[in-house]
Amino acid sequence: MKFFQSPETTREEILAAAYRALCTHGYADLTMERIGAKFDKSVSLVYHHYDGKDDLLLECLEFMLEEYRAETESGPPEDPRQAIEEFCDQLLLSDAPPEAQQFVHALIELRGQAPHNDAYRDYFTRSDRVFQARIERIIETGIEAGVFQDVDPERTAKMIQTIFLGGLFQYATANHDEWLPAFRDELQAYLERDLYTDG
Amino acid sequence: MKFFQSPETTREEILAAAYRALCTHGYADLTMERIGAKFDKSVSLVYHHYDGKDDLLLECLEFMLEEYRAETESGPPEDPRQAIEEFCDQLLLSDAPPEAQQFVHALIELRGQAPHNDAYRDYFTRSDRVFQARIERIIETGIEAGVFQDVDPERTAKMIQTIFLGGLFQYATANHDEWLPAFRDELQAYLERDLYTDG
DNA sequence: TCCTTTTGATTGAACGTTTATTCAAAACGG
DNA sequence: CCGTTTTGAATAAACGTTCAATCAAAAGGA
Structure with missing residues (x-):
């Protein structure tokens, strides 16, 4: 996804990792470990930046929606x-x-x-x-x-x-x-x- | 659901229990224990009649689809x-x-x-x-x-x-x-x- | 008919695995 | 040296599944 091409903060790196893990494994088989495998920091770091698994995924969705809105809401x-x-x-x-x-x-x-x-x-x-x-x-x-x-x-x-x-x-x-x-x-x-x- | 009003065998009782548990708790919060709570036999009995949780749910869906088909496929x-x-x-x-x-x-x-x-x-x-x-x-x-x-x-x-x-x-x-x-x-x-x- | 054997249903306890989450400590940066 | 970031190990609960044991009823034999 274009949104995650150049994550600039650790928080965004984690979002990108969540996104990639989601695409790879689907929601049902998504674990924190698999999300952690998609970036180069450790799993427990996620909990320093987000409240938990669901919070992370929701913020990930929110991030993408916000990007979409910014892209399309500019003008007619x-x-x-x-x-x-x-x-x-x-x-x-x-x-x-x-x-x-x-x-x-x-x-x-x-x-x-x-x-x-x-x-x-x-x-x-x-x-x-x-x-x-x-x-x-x-x-x-x-x-x-x-x-x-x-x-x-x-x-x-x-x-x-x-x-x-x-x-x-x-x-x-x-x-x-x-x-x-x-x-x-x-x-x-x-x-x-x-x-x-x-x- | 009309399909499960009068289960005649234990197998059907289990299907009915699965259906009811599904309605009550939704799929994400559906556990074998909760299915067991919806009928008066024990949880482990389910494994005597079905291969496992997913098998049970699939057979439940299949049962309902078959009932629907029988009802509607009769004539134009x-x-x-x-x-x-x-x-x-x-x-x-x-x-x-x-x-x-x-x-x-x-x-x-x-x-x-x-x-x-x-x-x-x-x-x-x-x-x-x-x-x-x-x-x-x-x-x-x-x-x-x-x-x-x-x-x-x-x-x-x-x-x-x-x-x-x-x-x-x-x-x-x-x-x-x-x-x-x-x-x-x-x-x-x-x-x-x-x-x-x-x- | 009565005893024996077999079969299928049923149970409760236990097992082993998976997984999200926590935490104390190390590493790091300014 | 202090606050933030990062880590690896530990925790604790949940859950699907297994299994040895019980029980009732059917089948079989004499």
């Missing part, structure tokens, strides 16, 4: 249509590096903890809001520019996010061959039918 | 429109008993194991196929009866399933107030716009 997109397709492609690219796919898997696993874990549920509630806001802004800009139909931005953004999340979830948790391209087509068809002004 | 639905809305309502009912909601949570948690657990991934791949087939048949019947547009049943069924799964996932893993009714509206709007022949 220039080309709304391109922006929304970029948003979708971001996690859906079939030629994405394996690390990205593993991260998607890990994200799904993490989110799978949310039903019984308030901290995780709070986090994903917040992250949903960030993405919702991002999509809404793109849609609003697109409507103003006349390239999108005059839909309700909030509702449409919600729908896109739901479709998107459902796609990721299904993709990460089942073995459907050739599912990714089929899903991209489906998503594309939805956008063209229900959002774009021309075919 | 009489009223396709009603059938598809019943399908959607089945898990989405806001006035559903709390147990059903907890089961949805548990299902999401379980499915969250799939990215790194082949047995779970195989199971959910299979269960997706069952639901896919169910929706496809409803759509085919609806097209023949002229109450549905002439869509591609496979693609449309996939889309509905994706939207549905995304909805459940979001619902179970985030705190969005009033989300359920909003989602039902959204789903309804999708069906009316892209599937039903009249408004």
Whole structure:
């Protein structure tokens, strides 16, 4: 992940280690020892910087969300249509590096903890809001520019996010061959039918 | 769950106990001890009937899927429109008993194991196929009866399933107030716009 | 029918492993 | 020399699983 390319403090090194261990082993098989193996300090040092395992992972997620927000919240997109397709492609690219796919898997696993874990549920509630806001802004800009139909931005953004999340979830948790391209087509068809002004 | 109302063998009693423990504690906090607490035999008996914890849970899921299949695979639905809305309502009912909601949570948690657990991934791949087939048949019947547009049943069924799964996932893993009714509206709007022949 | 043998169900205690976390002490930097 | 960083070893609890022993009922034999 671009976010962790150049950690500048020990705290960030630990976050990067947590991220890498998460991608490698997944959440279920993630141990402090494995996190420690991903950087060159000892395991117990983690406890000097973070309150514990869950705290560390949450801060790791928070860090990435903050980076994403800073990147995207700057201004309205220039080309709304391109922006929304970029948003979708971001996690859906079939030629994405394996690390990205593993991260998607890990994200799904993490989110799978949310039903019984308030901290995780709070986090994903917040992250949903960030993405919702991002999509809404793109849609609003697109409507103003006349390239999108005059839909309700909030509702449409919600729908896109739901479709998107459902796609990721299904993709990460089942073995459907050739599912990714089929899903991209489906998503594309939805956008063209229900959002774009021309075919 | 109706499936476990009248367990007839010890094996089924154990499945019922696993189901109840799953609903009560969620997957992450599910222990053999807690499963044992949900029926009147001892914990170690489970190992006489099943290979272990994961085996037990998988067999529990399998049992429920088989019941569902037997229930729905009998014949084509009489009223396709009603059938598809019943399908959607089945898990989405806001006035559903709390147990059903907890089961949805548990299902999401379980499915969250799939990215790194082949047995779970195989199971959910299979269960997706069952639901896919169910929706496809409803759509085919609806097209023949002229109450549905002439869509591609496979693609449309996939889309509905994706939207549905995304909805459940979001619902179970985030705190969005009033989300359920909003989602039902959204789903309804999708069906009316892209599937039903009249408004 | 009565005794013996076998089978399957059931239990409670124990084992061994894994894992997050703590802590006292060493190393380090200014 | 003092505060911070870092370490390795120790701790303590939790948990899945095993196993030898018991028990009831069925099967078998005479």
